[in-house]
Amino acid sequence: GDKVKQSPSALSLQEGTNSALRCNFSIAATTVQWFLQNPRGSLINLFYLVPGTKENGRLKSTFNSKESYSTLHIRDAQLEDSGTYFCADSNYQLIWGSGTKLIIKP
C-alpha cells in the first residue's frame, strides 16, 4: 500500500477560508517536506520539518512522528494558493504522497 497517504485528494475552497491537508505515514518518518506544485509546474518548498510545528505567513505545518502524520494548515486562502500540495517523508530519499489538488475560487 501507499507508504505516504495524503488526504483529501482534491479540495475546492472559497477565497478567504481556512483548511487543513493531511499526510499519514505507514513508515517511520523522521523528517517531512511539504511542497506546492503551482499551475506552471514549479515545485515550491513550503516546509521542512522535524517533529514539531512551523509557521510561515498564512501556512502552518505540524509533524507528529509518534502518531505518524503531518498536517498543513492554510489560513485565509488566496487564489495564488491553487496547485497541488505534496508531502514527502525525507528520511533518506523522498517518499512522496500522491498529492492534494487545491482549487481556490474567488
Next chain:
Amino acid sequence: DMKVTQMPRYLIKRMGENVLLECGQDMSHETMYWYRQDPGLGLQLIYISYDVDSNSEGDIPKGYRVSRKKREHFSLILDSAKTNQTSVYFCASSLLTGGNYAEQFFGPGTRLTVL
C-alpha cells in the same frame, strides 16, 4: 540566492536520438537527484549522486545514465530516447548532514517530448 537551474526547459526529440539534460546548483550541495514526473503523478527517482563520480540508481534507472564531474553540475543522459520517456524531468539537490538527507531543493523542470 540559492538556486537549482535546469537546461533546457523544453525539448523535443525524435525516437532514437540522444538526449542530454543539464542541472546546476550554487549551494555546494553534495547530493543531487534526477526525478521524472508523469501527468497526475508524484515524482519518481531516477538517480542519486552523492558527490563527484559517486552515483547510485534510484527506483527507475532503466534507459537513463548520469554524469557528475563537478559538484555543481549533474547531467541526465538518455541514449536512444524512447516515446515512453516523454515526461517532465526535475533535478534537485540537498546537503547530507549527520547521515541524513536534508531538505531538497528543486529546479524548474525540463519538459521532454519524444516523438
